[in-house]
Amino acid sequence: MAMNYKEAALRYKALSDETRLKIVDMLSCDELCACNILEAFQITQPTLSYHMKILTDSGLVKARKDGAWTRYTLNKELFEQLRLFIDHLTSDQEECICHVPSSCQ
Secondary structure (H helix, E strand, C coil): CCCCHHHHHHHHHHCCCHHHHHHHHHHCCCCEEHHHHHHCCCCCHHHHHHHHHHHHHCCCEEEEEECCEEEEEECHHHHHHHHHHHHHHCCCCCCCCCCCHHHHC
């Protein structure tokens, strides 16, 4: 299923923060424990939780409990959908809203 504008905007909004972009970059290498992510930043644990909630609520990051800690991984399928959305958005295709002005409403 193709991503719609609203879904894409929600996910790009989740990425519109320097700390969250750095977290995504860290997670691109491997699954990480919240404790490992926290060590890389000069932020408090509640601040990290705030950022991780935004990333997980958007679906960009998956979380799983591992004892007392939470481990995080990227949802690579969703990142691929975002990439395809941008490719589609920036190319002149038949279904582009520039060809169907009524689809802007």
